[in-house]
Amino acid sequence: MSDTINKQVVLAARPHGAPKDTDFEVKEGPIGDPGDGEVLVRTIYFSLDPYMRGRMNDGPSYAAPVPIGGVMEAGSVGEVVASNADGYKVGDYVTGRGGWQQYAVMKAAEIRKVDPGLAPISTSLGVLGMPGHTAYSGLLTIGDPKPGETVVVSAASGAVGGIVGQIAKIKGARAVGVAGVQEKCDYVTGELGFDACVTHHSDTLAADLKAACPKGIDVYFENVGGKVFEAVLQNVNPFCRIPVCGAISMYNATSLPDGPNKLPMLTGLSIGMRLRMQGFIVTDYQDQFDDFQRDVSGWICDGSLKYKEDIVEGIENSVGAFQGLLEGKNFGKLVMHVGDDNSK
Template sequence: MASDNRRIVLAARPKGKPTDSDFRLETGPVPEPGPGQALLRTLFLSLDPYMRGRMSDAKSYAAPVAVDGVMEAEVVAQVAASRVDGLNEGDIVLSRSGWQDYALTDGKGARKVDTGELPLSTALGVLGMPGMTAYTGLLTIGKPKPGETIVVAAASGPVGATVGQIGKVKGCRVVGIAGSAEKCAFVKDELGFDAAVDHRSPTFAEELADAVPDGIDVYFENVGGKVFEAVLPLLNPFARIPVCGLVAQYNATEFPGAVPVPVLMRQALSKRLHIQGFLVFDFNAQEDDFRRDVGQWVREGKIRYREDVVDGLENAPRAFQGLLEGKNFGKLVIRVADRT
């Protein structure tokens, strides 16, 4: 076992885009588990857009990361030593241990995982929180019906990619929105979406309109900003909009105001839109259904996934900054250590 424990802490609250100076790499001793504790060794660390909100002290649904506190994250970890009944050395678990090599747990925040023949990292992606976010948001709020048109923002990312493929399983026409020609080709050619549109194109709004000749019945929102501005006039009466994220606005220092509130409210009224924000833990009761259905669809090849794996805990801050700018391609994870 290593003698040092590296951890990345929040050095300062960002103003706008996070910078290198907002993070600090610290080194200290590996903690020793006491009675009723287990020591977890991080293997994979998940990087997700919601973490930008945890870096702020603005009022939100969850407590912010404290300045000088370890950055928030879900990890796949291996039990290195245990004094907890039911957790044995070598077990693989999910834990919210954060950006560090080692962490202690009392076992309540650790859940054993087995991804079978799939990589352990998928427990943080298609078989984990992003996959469940896609499954529950689309099926519970979006309520897709065969023949309807679904539009998915951030379609090459772990949530959007899964949303679109579930839409195809449900018999819908699916259009993805992504941030480059390469990502659009992946969405259409490898994931099987019916069409894909690059939101960086100067004619994005026109191209999106051409891709949905029958309008939009379900819009899965991950982005906000100019993407939503282009989507809004194309929504059909009684369209459903699960609001999962607004990554285009996370680094904003002032409200962008892309769609004036009166315009949005007029559309919501006249078209009888159903707009609902959600957090994945709103649907914890559906976790067994998610694991059964999405696990089966992955095994059958109906759902494919892509991972963007970055090696080294020390590279997490730069990778996270790139995530907020759309530089990742697939589910972004940090490989911290190899399984022993």
């Protein structure tokens, strides 16, 4: 191991609204020593995901915030460069929560091995990792699409959305995406095989959705919140299921949008339409991880499921990449490439 420093991105201040450059600091820290039962991992890729915006806020949440001065959290994949843990040796590829940094000491109990012979190791952060698992468990457990039903998913070209629509198709449903721009819509229908896709910047979103879903919406996989959700609600069928995975349109909001207050509208609609709206976090479905890996690997192998990565080079560029993610500027699963990948 020739490196002696560990570049890290730490949280310098809690963002108010959209994260600014000055809310972060790229600094050089030491490379840690693995204690008993730990390994030192050289990060090759780390993941950037919308949920990280929540970790930058103080206050109650399902997960503790990143402390000021702390390394930003992230899933990562890399190479073991020192091991004090049974079952792990130098040269193993592992994935865990290494954060936005070049080296991380991790507990053996909190990592798992990645086989570079099965798929590029970066997929352990995307289609074969947390985002894929999120799509798989949220759609199949809560959404439960039936053949012939219509599934709508927002952020349809994103790391989760693209997989949701493809699994819906595999299960015999009609898949309709909502994405930010026409280029993404073209990808979703052309490459991923969705039946239709509409852009959420349209002034006629509810009508566009109606046209794209002539038999109404049976499942809405919610990633964005806000106006897209309201437009979907105008087109739901009775007994529609709504797995609530994210609300990216609101993550930078500093206050609720101006009224009228549409919460009572949802209550009323819920009764008449017997809507089922259910929030979830992927870690609730840890017991489905093996099923997810087996099914999605199989679908990738037989060509029925595709994925796209948006790989950004260099840890110095991670803040800008994350800012762009919240604005929908990425195209495919956003992954930072911060160390040599010798696994290929």
